[in-house]
Amino acid sequence: xxxxxxxxxxxxxxxxxxxxxxxxxxxxxxxxxxxxxxxxxxxxxxxxxxxxxxxxxxxxxxxxxxxxxxxxxxxxxxxxxxxxxxxxxxxxxxxxxxxxxxxxxxxxxxxxxxxxxxxxxxxxxxxxxxxxxxxxxxxxxxxxxxxxxxxxxxxxxxxxxxxxxxxxxxxxxxxxxxxxxxxxxxxxxxxxxxxxxxxxxxxxxxxxxxxxxxxxxxxxxxxxxxxxxxxxxxxxxxxxxxxxxxxxxxxxxxxxxxxxxxxxxxxxxxxxxxxxxxxxxxxxxxxxxxxxxxxxxxxxxxxxxxxxxxxxxxxxxxxxxxxxxxxxxxxxxxxxxxxxxxxxxxxxxxxxxxxxxxxxxxxxxxxxxxxxxxxxxxxxxxxxxxxxxxxxxxxxxxxxxxxxxxxxxxxxxxxxxxxxxxxxxxxxxxxxxxxxxxxxxxxxxxxxxxxxxxxxxxxxxxxxxxxxxxxxxxxxxxxxxxxxxxxxxxxxxxxxxx
Amino acid sequence: xxxxxxxxxxxxxxxxxxxxxxxxxxxxxxxxxxxxxxxxxxxxxxxxxxxxxxxxxxxxxxxxxxxxxxxxxxxxxxxxxxxxxxxxxxxxxxxxxxxxxxxxxxxxxxxxxxxxxxxxxxxxxxxxxxxxxxxxxxxxxxxxxxxxxxxxxxxxxxxxxxxxxxxxxxxxxxxxxxxxxxxxxxxxxxxxxxxxxxxxxxxxxxxxxxxxxxxxxxxxxxxxxxxxxxxxxxxxxxxxxxxxxxxxxxxxxxxxxxxxxxxxxxxxxxxxxxxxxxxxxxxxxxxxxxxxxxxxxxxxxxxxxxxxxxxxxxxxxxxxxxxxxxxxxxxxxxxxxxxxxxxxxxxxxxxxxxxxxxxxxxxxxxxxxxxxxxxxxxxxxxxxxxxxxxxxxxxxxxxxxxxxxxxxxxxxxxxxxxxxxxxxxxxxxxxxxxxxxxxxxxxxxxxxxxxxxxxxxxxxxxxxxxxxxxxxxxxxxxxxxxxxxxxxxxxxxxxxxx
Numbered sequence: 001x002x003x004x005x006x007x008x009x010x011x012x013x014x015x016x017x018x019x020x021x022x023x024x025x026x027x028x029x030x031x032x033x034x035x036x037x038x039x040x041x042x043x044x045x046x047x048x049x050x051x052x053x054x055x056x057x058x059x060x061x062x063x064x065x066x067x068x069x070x071x072x073x074x075x076x077x078x079x080x081x082x083x084x085x086x087x088x089x090x091x092x093x094x095x096x097x098x099x100x101x102x103x104x105x106x107x108x109x110x111x112x113x114x115x116x117x118x119x120x121x122x123x124x125x126x127x128x129x130x131x132x133x134x135x136x137x138x139x140x141x142x143x144x145x146x147x148x149x150x151x152x153x154x155x156x157x158x159x160x161x162x163x164x165x166x167x168x169x170x171x172x173x174x175x176x177x178x179x180x181x182x183x184x185x186x187x188x189x190x191x192x193x194x195x196x197x198x199x200x201x202x203x204x205x206x207x208x209x210x211x212x213x214x215x216x217x218x219x220x221x222x223x224x225x226x227x228x229x230x231x232x233x234x235x236x237x238x239x240x241x242x243x244x245x246x247x248x249x250x251x252x253x254x255x256x257x258x259x260x261x262x263x264x265x266x267x268x269x270x271x272x273x274x275x276x277x278x279x280x281x282x283x284x285x286x287x288x289x290x291x292x293x294x295x296x297x298x299x300x301x302x303x304x305x306x307x308x309x310x311x312x313x314x315x316x317x318x319x320x321x322x323x324x325x326x327x328x329x330x331x332x333x334x335x336x337x338x339x340x341x342x343x344x345x346x347x348x349x350x351x352x353x354x355x356x357x358x359x360x361x362x363x364x365x366x367x368x369x370x371x372x373x374x375x376x377x378x379x380x381x382x383x384x385x386x387x388x389x390x391x392x393x394x395x396x397x398x399x400x401x402x403x404x405x406x407x408x409x410x411x412x413x414x415x416x417x418x419x420x421x422x423x424x425x426x427x428x429x430x431x432x433x434x435x436x437x438x439x440x441x442x443x444x445x446x447x448x449x450x451x452x453x454x455x456x457x458x459x460x461x462x463x464x465x466x467x468x469x470x471x472x473x474x475x476x477x478x479x480x481x482x483x484x485x486x487x488x489x490x491x492x493x494x495x496x497x498x
Numbered sequence: 499x500x501x502x503x504x505x506x507x508x509x510x511x512x513x514x515x516x517x518x519x520x521x522x523x524x525x526x527x528x529x530x531x532x533x534x535x536x537x538x539x540x541x542x543x544x545x546x547x548x549x550x551x552x553x554x555x556x557x558x559x560x561x562x563x564x565x566x567x568x569x570x571x572x573x574x575x576x577x578x579x580x581x582x583x584x585x586x587x588x589x590x591x592x593x594x595x596x597x598x599x600x601x602x603x604x605x606x607x608x609x610x611x612x613x614x615x616x617x618x619x620x621x622x623x624x625x626x627x628x629x630x631x632x633x634x635x636x637x638x639x640x641x642x643x644x645x646x647x648x649x650x651x652x653x654x655x656x657x658x659x660x661x662x663x664x665x666x667x668x669x670x671x672x673x674x675x676x677x678x679x680x681x682x683x684x685x686x687x688x689x690x691x692x693x694x695x696x697x698x699x700x701x702x703x704x705x706x707x708x709x710x711x712x713x714x715x716x717x718x719x720x721x722x723x724x725x726x727x728x729x730x731x732x733x734x735x736x737x738x739x740x741x742x743x744x745x746x747x748x749x750x751x752x753x754x755x756x757x758x759x760x761x762x763x764x765x766x767x768x769x770x771x772x773x774x775x776x777x778x779x780x781x782x783x784x785x786x787x788x789x790x791x792x793x794x795x796x797x798x799x800x801x802x803x804x805x806x807x808x809x810x811x812x813x814x815x816x817x818x819x820x821x822x823x824x825x826x827x828x829x830x831x832x833x834x835x836x837x838x839x840x841x842x843x844x845x846x847x848x849x850x851x852x853x854x855x856x857x858x859x860x861x862x863x864x865x866x867x868x869x870x871x872x873x874x875x876x877x878x879x880x881x882x883x884x885x886x887x888x889x890x891x892x893x894x895x896x897x898x899x900x901x902x903x904x905x906x907x908x909x910x911x912x913x914x915x916x917x918x919x920x921x922x923x924x925x926x927x928x929x930x931x932x933x934x935x936x937x938x939x940x941x942x943x944x945x946x947x948x949x950x951x952x953x954x955x956x957x958x959x960x961x962x963x964x965x966x967x968x969x970x971x972x973x974x975x976x977x978x979x980x981x982x983x984x985x986x987x988x989x990x991x992x993x994x995x996x
Contacts (some may be wrong), residue, residue: 242537
């Protein structure tokens with residue numbers, strides 16, 4: 001085998017794997033948005049079969065040989081990273097059989113359906129057996145992948161290369177130390193900012209109309225992006241020029257869908273603005289979760305929560321909902337959108353309490369995968385943590401343990417990346433604010449200047465470097481979570497005049 | 499090999515093929531409804547790769563052996579038909595290579611994209627090279643499948659088993675003879691029925707609201723069916739309990755989307771009401787186009803065009819559009835929905851002139867596949883036929899040769915099944931009217947009584963028998979197109995008081 005042959009084999013296999021990825025992603029998006037329920041069982045079965053069909057291509061001995069060969073020779077920087085990641089993935093997948101892959105896919109899809117039903121019926125018992133099975137399977141699979149490592153460390157590394165409990169423990173320790181006292185102070189000034197108008201009645205049909213303005217403002221263009229509606233908002237890129245996001249609307253919360261759209265658009269731009277050279281690769285276009293969340297949380301918070309973000313948009317919102325907003329100024333609207341309040345739902349949480357929601361999930365996942373709890377106590381533990389950290393009683397499991405989709409997809413180890421991503425975002429925002437006038441771009445409606453900045457400084461790299469290296473290039477420093485805690489302290493001390 | 503082994507092999511292969519069918523159907527539905535344009539080229543390429551991946555399963559020598567074995571032994575009626583059709587299909591597909599299948603899929607998808615662009619831009623030149631390539635490929639492929647048969651005969655048989663030019667010539671001769679004089683008489687009474695209100699301004703958003711009522715009335719239930727929006731309405735069944743339809747809305751024609759929804763719902767029920775035993779088969783659930791159109795045209799015309807169909811629905815429509823309909827009675831609305839007028843667009847044509855639209859396409863396809871014309875003259879020929887048969891000048895190709903999606907998908911030979919299906923439907927309707935009080939069910943809003951009748955007399959058989967046999971069972975007679983011409987003559991003579 002020579003280099004040319006090995007590369008040909010690699011690209012041919014990759015192309016087929018990406019073809020399977022595309023049709024499975026499409027079926028998955030369809031399932032999560034529009035597919036009729038009665039077809040679920042059959043559809044899941046069929047999708048697991050197709051998933052199984054991809055397996056012999058992913059594990060083809062010819063591909064294994066090509067990757068091994070390429071891994072041993074000199075390649076340019078991009079191809080070298082691509083192949084080393086491909087080798088790592090290959091080693092993991094080779095530990096499984098086709099049947100195991102198919103079974104896992106099927107268990108996952110059925111668990112996801114059960115989660116949706118359980119959430120809608122506020123009945124955890126529908127989901128519980130699926131969750132316990134997923135946890136058990138995840139433990140087995142993770143140990144099979146890395147027999148000598150701690151299971152939860154492996155899971156954390158899966159979602160953010162290089163992360164582990166030791167690093168996250170230190171990170172969350174800082175979060176707790178710096179933010180918990182501030183949250184307590186803020187919660188004593190509960191009525192300092194009026195946000196009562198946020199939860200008035202906002203008909204979904206009109207919210208949908210505003211979404212169009214919002215997407216236009218953000219530059220989420222229908223020529224390369226589509227937005228659907230699902231129970232839990234998500235982003236799924238079929239290709240660089242075909243990026244799907246979803247949102248969900250709440251009749252009694254006008255900012256819920258707005259921020260979910262901004263958040264998912266952050267993910268969408270990351271996928272859309274990749275280096276076109278990565279179209280033919282598979283690893284370099286698979287960004288880590290922490291970096292991905294850094295971009296989504298960037299748009300949602302560091303841009304979307306600024307008053308200037310609404311300069312152009314707020315008049316349109318006011319016009320759509322005069323009965324609720326005609327007497328509310330832009331400034332008051334923006335303040336309300338930033339109110340910090342201990343609340344039950346992670347996706348609707350303000351910037352300050354948000355990392356506490358993540359901390360709770362991190363602590364629970366740690367307990368699960370270090371076998372420290374009886375798994376039947378999970379809802380009780382969930383509720384106790386919300387009481388301890390946020391002083392809240394959870395009224396039902398739909399507002400508690402069932403609120404997030406992640407565990408139903410076996411995304412264990414994903415949650416911490418939301419907080420990590422928020423912190424990475426803060427460091428990028430600090431640099432961006434030095435490099436350009438963010439508020440000027442926002443108030444002019446020139447959102448493109450900001451997404452262009454993210455493209456040039458972050459997004460174009462894709463998965464070429466890890467988060468620390470990207471931060472080094474983009475900000476001149478390695479990751480430093482103090483940018484995050486400092487940003488939050490400064491912002492909320494000012495907002496609440498503390 | 500014994501029977502048990504052979505059946506096991508057959509079912510295992512069928513299941514995989516159906517899994518590929520499902521994900522490809524999903525990607526296709528997605529492409530036709532919501533997918534961002536910039537992703538088309540990549541998506542088409544990937545879909546053709548997945549199509550190619552199914553080929554070795556469809557042509558697996560083990561499957562070939564199992565089918566041959568099963569074809570030689572005694573099986574029950576259902577399995578015997580399933581296997582004989584599978585053998586026929588297998589013999590055809592074995593004449594091709596994987597590469598040919600992939601190339602054909604890709605050419606087709608790209609042609610479909612080009613057609614859409616051409617139609618939207620009213621520019622035939624965008625589509626022409628794709629169409630000519632598809633025609634050429636279709637000729638080659640059809641000759642390869644049946645080297646000794648006339649190409650167009652083979653195509654006609656593909657869409658309706660047993661049909662050929664000789665039979666269709668006789669059928670259309672009757673149509674011409676019986677209907678053309680009547681059309682001429684009716685067109686002399688052009689203003690006899692006022693239908694001016696049909697083409698007033700009907701905002702799409704409100705039409706969408708009416709669609710919900712309509713689907714509910716028809717029993718098209720969201721638990722097993724989903725409706726999207728596409729340029730050209732279609733139905734695609736992912737499984738018996740997951741049937742997708744689409745519609746398209748016209749701001750200046752309130753009945754266009756209504757009848758397209760009723761039509762597609764007719765297709766949808768056919769798929770949904772199949773014998774559940776067919777879930778594990780592939781041929782018995784693949785109904786012929788003529789039979790399929792008999793069910794869609796049945797709902798659209800034999801039920802949907804009756805005044806009693808609107809007894810429950812019309813008040814809702816009036817309430818949504820008082821500015822257009824408050825002074826229009828149910829009777830006058832129903833008459834307007836039945837107005838016969840020589841018009842350009844097949845899908846919007848009334849029942850009487852409809853078969854002429856089909857006749858035109860049939861004559862053109864015959865000329866194409868019998869090499870009787872210069873293919874560069876196609877738009878000219880199209881326009882001339884509309885002038886000759888319907889006395890109309892075609893203002894642009896979007897209202898002419900580009901109006902239908904079929905040729906862009908290489909569905910050559912499909913069109914005649916619309917007229918055939920309409921005629922089959924007339925015969926079924928004649929029997930149904932003897933067996934039950936159709937108007938009573940309709941005006942009570944008991945549409946289920948009618949779809950149940952179709953299920954029990956027609957739909958449950960699926961593809962177990964050909965259309966003639968099904969008619970024999972359901973009506974006691976073989977196919978007789980006079981039921982169709984008699985129905986139309988009686989209806990329109992009465993409506994126009996001729």
